[in-house]
Amino acid sequence: MARQHxxxxxxxxxxxxxxxxxxxxxxxxxxxxxxxxxxxxxxDDPGDGYRLLRRPLFIxxxxxxxxxxxxxxxxxxxxxxxxxxxSVGETLxxxxxxxxxxxxxxxxxxxxxxxxxxxxxxxxxxxRVAASHAAVTLLAVASDPDGLPPSFLLxxxxxxxxxTGADLAASVTAMLQPAAGVSPxxxxxxxxxxxxPDALTVLSxxxxxxxFRWSRGFALALIDIPPGCGVGACGVCAxxxxxxxxxxxxxxxxxxxxxxxR
Amino acid sequence: MVKVELAPKNPYGLxxxxxxxxxxxxxxxxxxxxxxxPVEQTGAIVTGSVSLRGRRALPPxxxxxxxxxxxxxxxWLDPGVDxxxxxxxxxxxxxxxxxxxxxxxDHGAVAAALEGVDGIAGLELSxxxxxxxxxxxxxxxxxxxxxPLLVKLPLHRGLAVTARAALDAxxxxxxxxxxxxxxxxxxxxxxxxxGRLSGPAVRPLVLEAIADACxxxxxxxxxxxxxxxxxxxxxxxxxxxxxxxxxxxxxxDPFAAVRITEELRSIEP
Numbered sequence: 288m289a290r291q292h293x294x295x296x297x298x299x300x301x302x303x304x305x306x307x308x309x310x311x312x313x314x315x316x317x318x319x320x321x322x323x324x325x326x327x328x329x330x331d332d333p334g335d336g337y338r339l340l341r342r343p344l345f346i347x348x349x350x351x352x353x354x355x356x357x358x359x360x361x362x363x364x365x366x367x368x369x370x371x372x373x374s375v376g377e378t379l380x381x382x383x384x385x386x387x388x389x390x391x392x393x394x395x396x397x398x399x400x401x402x403x404x405x406x407x408x409x410x411x412x413x414x415r416v417a418a419s420h421a422a423v424t425l426l427a428v429a430s431d432p433d434g435l436p437p438s439f440l441l442x443x444x445x446x447x448x449x450x451t452g453a454d455l456a457a458s459v460t461a462m463l464q465p466a467a468g469v470s471p472x473x474x475x476x477x478x479x480x481x482x483x484p485d486a487l488t489v490l491s492x493x494x495x496x497x498x499f500r501w502s503r504g505f506a507l508a509l510i511d512i513p514p515g516c517g518v519g520a521c522g523v524c525a526x527x528x529x530x531x532x533x534x535x536x537x538x539x540x541x542x543x544x545x546x547x548x549r
Numbered sequence: 550m551v552k553v554e555l556a557p558k559n560p561y562g563l564x565x566x567x568x569x570x571x572x573x574x575x576x577x578x579x580x581x582x583x584x585x586x587p588v589e590q591t592g593a594i595v596t597g598s599v600s601l602r603g604r605r606a607l608p609p610x611x612x613x614x615x616x617x618x619x620x621x622x623x624x625w626l627d628p629g630v631d632x633x634x635x636x637x638x639x640x641x642x643x644x645x646x647x648x649x650x651x652x653x654x655d656h657g658a659v660a661a662a663l664e665g666v667d668g669i670a671g672l673e674l675s676x677x678x679x680x681x682x683x684x685x686x687x688x689x690x691x692x693x694x695x696x697p698l699l700v701k702l703p704l705h706r707g708l709a710v711t712a713r714a715a716l717d718a719x720x721x722x723x724x725x726x727x728x729x730x731x732x733x734x735x736x737x738x739x740x741x742x743x744g745r746l747s748g749p750a751v752r753p754l755v756l757e758a759i760a761d762a763c764x765x766x767x768x769x770x771x772x773x774x775x776x777x778x779x780x781x782x783x784x785x786x787x788x789x790x791x792x793x794x795x796x797x798x799x800x801x802d803p804f805a806a807v808r809i810t811e812e813l814r815s816i817e818p
Contacts, residue, residue: 291803291804329801329802337616338614339618339748339797339798339800340612340614340619382803514612516800516803518581518582518585518803519577519581519626520575520576520578520626521575521577521625521800522609522610522625523610523611525609525626526609527607532605532606
């Protein structure tokens with residue numbers, strides 16, 4: 288059940304010129320969070336009433352032994368720029384946990400993660416969880432190298448492939464349909480993606496091209512959550528899936544890629 | 550804390566345990582927050598606005614932050630009255646907190662659909678900026694249901710005249726004000742977006758309208774506009790409002806209405 292947490296910043300540092308790592312002291316959260324869970328962070332001073340929307344941030348890691356959870360974000364707008372100015376020891380108002388967790392088959396051998404942007408945090412978390420029982424490959428794309436999470440955030444055994452370019456969909460295509468060699472899609476037992484909508488469309492086309500058979504459940508995709516209520520009250524996150532409107536803030540963020548494709 | 554009666558002349562009455570309510574929209578239909586926020590500690594829940602058939606959730610509402618305000622572009626979720634009565638009203642019927650159904654269109658038809666339904670303590674009728682014929686619509690709703698009626702009015706010249714006409718047509722109380730029209734650049738594209746502004750930015754405008762309306766009218770007036778703290782609530786109550794509604798502040802702090810209630814209680818036991 289979601290509730291309000293007043294959490295202390297345990298670590299807050301840039302990991303690239305654009306991305307920041309934020310660890311929160313939150314023992315009750317650290318025990319239970321899963322990939323796909325997100326927090327709604329209040330990003331103004333109490334009583335300011337200036338920024339009225341909480342910022343949704345996916346959890347990138349949990350460290351139960353330290354009682355901490357960690358977030359990865361880019362301060363690309365005023366609310367997150369406010370967050371970027373907060374220091375270790377300060378208290379944040381976090382509301383959550385929201386989001387249905389990612390469910391992966393425990394018999395999984397080869398997991399392929401493909402992502403860009405805010406959803407990469409959830410994929411990093413998925414890599415950390417899956418690395419104990421599966422071979423994990425993370426394919427990350429960004430407009431420039433500073434938008435790519437550094438490899439030290441990933442478990443040591445993770446194969447980490449990166450691509451950069453203004454056209455994220457083209458970068459994904461180039462990496463999944465290489466001119467020479469075998470596509471990582473060919474041997475993956477499961478695909479989990481977090482990409483912008485146009486890149487997800489391209490990813491669907493690539494899956495159909497590379498895979499002989501695309502069974503339901505093979506490919507899951509994260510739909511990003513815009514700032515809003517988190518409980519399905521406002522509808523700002525509404526998307527159409529299989530001909531019906533759905534609310535990723537409560538029904539997602541994970542959906543079968545085949546449903547998104549339609 | 551003194552109980553508030555928003556419909557003193559209505560046979561059902563509309564008694565609130567505290568003068569702090571949620572405003573239409575930002576708290577959804579209340580059930581979304583049922584397990585998170587102690588809704589029984591608020592004076593009343595005003596639901597999201599419903600129409601007879603509802604509207605598709607797409608394109609989705611957009612919420613744009615402006616200095617001390619929130620621009621709502623598009624419409625909030627409206628599942629239609631049938632779904633509301635089927636899924637939400639049975640839950641509301643178990644609450645001690647009164648639930649007031651917000652109706653933004655098809656007013657008469659929605660009111661007729663409420664016949665014999667438990668869980669709805671009153672209606673809040675809103676009309677956007679088109680105030681032509683609202684007296685006729687209110688009278689038609691009044692003829693359909695005995696439930697307490699709040700009428701939510703926008704800021705406009707002649708507000709007192711419109712308010713008096715609404716009361717004469719059968720309204721029990723007034724809610725001032727509906728969010729005014731406003732525009733802001735799209736943070737993504739820069740294109741000008743048109744919507745409705747809520748939040749602290751509108752508070753001084755609404756406070757003046759509340760003071761004027763309370764001086765001119767004898768019916769209960771509910772203030773709605775930028776309440777985020779107990780200080781804001783007290784300013785409206787001091788100006789004559791019978792109760793206040795908390796709206797956009799609930800997005801930043803879902804507990805805002807409960808917190809303001811508790812702080813009011815500690816100030817005015």
